[in-house]
Amino acid sequence: MTTEFATSYEPLPGRVGHVAAIESLMLDGRRYFFGFDHRSDLVVSPLIDDPAAMAAFAAAHLRQSDGPHDPAYWAALVAEAVDSSDLVDDDAERQFTTEELRDELPDPDSHLLYLLDAATDLDEETDLPAEVAQACERLNYAEPDEEEFADSVDDCLDAIITHGPLHHPDEWTVVRGYLTAAVAALPGNWGLLFGPLAEGLARYS
Structure with a gap:
């Protein structure tokens, strides 16, 4: 057995x-x-x-x-x-539902984002689309090749959750680019948790 x-x-x-x-x-x-x-x-x-x-x-x-x-x-x-x-x-931080993952963006600096980073074999400098670095440069945020890039994603998420993606197109470019690439790079069956998050990104596009 x-x-x-x-x-x-x-x-x-x-x-x-x-x-x-x-x-x-x-x-x-x-x-x-x-x-x-x-x-x-x-x-x-x-x-x-x-x-x-x-x-x-x-x-x-x-x-x-x-x-x-x-x-x-x-x-x-x-x-x-x-x-x-x-x-x-x-304990509530490690409880998730498919509906919430599909309908809501992750909170900045959340356990969900931490797990995504910990599960993903992603090289932010090479695996993200060039438009993410360009948007970070326009925003004067840390770019994917810098250690503080995670803070940039958190700041962009905060702006989008507060005001919506239409009002912050560069911030949305950063968030969408990072989350899409990270979910695509998940190993094994971690898509069980993060697959709905990827589905939800299309709703904002």
Whole structure:
């Protein structure tokens, strides 16, 4: 049974063997678990909705600072991830619905944006359309090749949520370009969470 569970989910490319904790989130009332490397701010597993499968996956592909552990060890960490998180203080921040993701843009500096960045293998400098950098330059914001680019996305989101995209076309170019590219670069089944967000972008276009 353990072998079956472990092979039910393919590891994310290049993310095997990380020292990781177990985190979880709720999507449409269903709990999904995932491995998370806190030292690298990196998602290191697909979303897994079965606790035993998550424990088996972790035993096969992840480790702790003292090395690998068996599924029973990981099962205890999976159980803890139901009620606690090292990523957020408020449990409401890790609860999502497809309807909200499709109908609303992410809040600036939100846990949702943090997860998107942590799950995505995106090189902002090379993977974003050139129009994003051009819009940032016009706005005098940090461009994709700068560390503060995330702050630029937050500022643009704030302007759009407050006033709407029609009143802030450059800000919308930044937000749409970043979110579209990031969602397209998601590994594994993380589109379960962020696919509706991509669908919602079309509504604003």
